Amino acid sequence: MAAIRQRNGRYQAQVRLRGTPAITKTFDTRDLASRWATQTELDIKGGVAAAPQTDAVTLNALINRYVTEITPHKKACEQEKWRLRRLKKDPISSYSLANLSSQCLRDFKARRIKDGNRTCHYDLTLIGHIIEVARKEWGYRIEFNPVRNVKKPTLNPPRTRRLGEQEFLKLESAVKHTDVEYLWPLVNLAIATAMRKSELLNLKWEDVSLDNRTIYIPDSKNGSPRTIPISSYAIEVLEGMHQRDGSKVFPTTSSAAFQSWRRLVIRAGIEGL
Known part of the structure; x- marks a missing residue:
């Protein structure tokens, strides 16, 4: 009845x-x-x-399941875990699926867009995918994904900001006041190779050949492996680091590296970097 x-x-x-x-x-x-x-x-x-009752299930509960079952299979796993932890702190996560309306998500958009169009766009896309997985794979009776009625912010063109010589000197001075051992070599190797952040953070010593002056990247953004030549500057950076066979060159996570970098930029007094 x-x-x-x-x-x-x-x-x-x-x-x-x-x-x-x-x-x-x-x-x-x-x-x-x-x-x-x-x-x-x-x-x-x-x-x-x-199907599971949507009145009794919150977005937070879906995030917990998503981070356990879906996120570990993605390339940018650590970065997405950090993004999901931040989502769990927002009021949007406390809504039940039955009450998670498009207007709730528009209110979320108004809060998140203060962190930038790209951040807001990615978070809305992520929430949308969580709901789709719940609908199609986990058996929740969700007739309509409310994210579809929310216009995502326009993504700005990729940043082309270059580090100036004086800014580099400011960073070099500021890094002396941090105890993050890997940070300065990471900055220098990024400058020397133009490798992506994910490629640098997944780099292992076994993929570095100082004799051949190359770095092997087994899993690049386009899905194909590639080998890149490295300069004498890059060789000097790598030779100055403590090598551990089979381990990562930079033993840290994406979120930890990002936070360390932001603190360094602020300490150096550099804006827009």
Whole structure:
């Protein structure tokens, strides 16, 4: 039997049949609630297993499952874990799936866009994918992904900012006041090779050949391995580091490296870098 109640300007439909758990979902209109209730009753009577109740599941719960089952299989695993931890701290994560509306996400967009268009765009895309995984793979009865009704911010062109000579000297001076051992070699090797951050942080000593003056990158952004020549400057940076066979050249995570870099830039008094 289905029941529809009006609560806080919205309509909550509940389907309760003997021998099955109650299933509840909230809608903007009575018509949508009624149609959903009718279809749900037909599904249950037809032997379709009841989906998890969306009223009882929050976005935070989905994030916890996503970070365990989906994120570890991505290339930028550590970076995404950091992004998900930040999402969990935002009020958006406390909403149940039934109450996670497009307007809630627009409010989230207004908060997050203060951190930049790119950050906001990535976070909305990530929330959208979490909901799609819940719909298509985890069996949640979510008829519509509310992220689709939220216009994502336009992505700005890639940054072309170059480090000036005086800025380099400021960084060199500021790094003397940090105890992060790997930071300055990481900065210098990035300058010397123009390697991507993910490539540098995944670099292992076994992929560095000082004799051949090359670095082997087994998993580049386009999915194909490549070998790059390195300059005498890069050789000098690498020779000055403590090598450990089979280990990473820079034993840190993407989020830790980013935070160390931001602190260094602030300490050096450099803007827009």
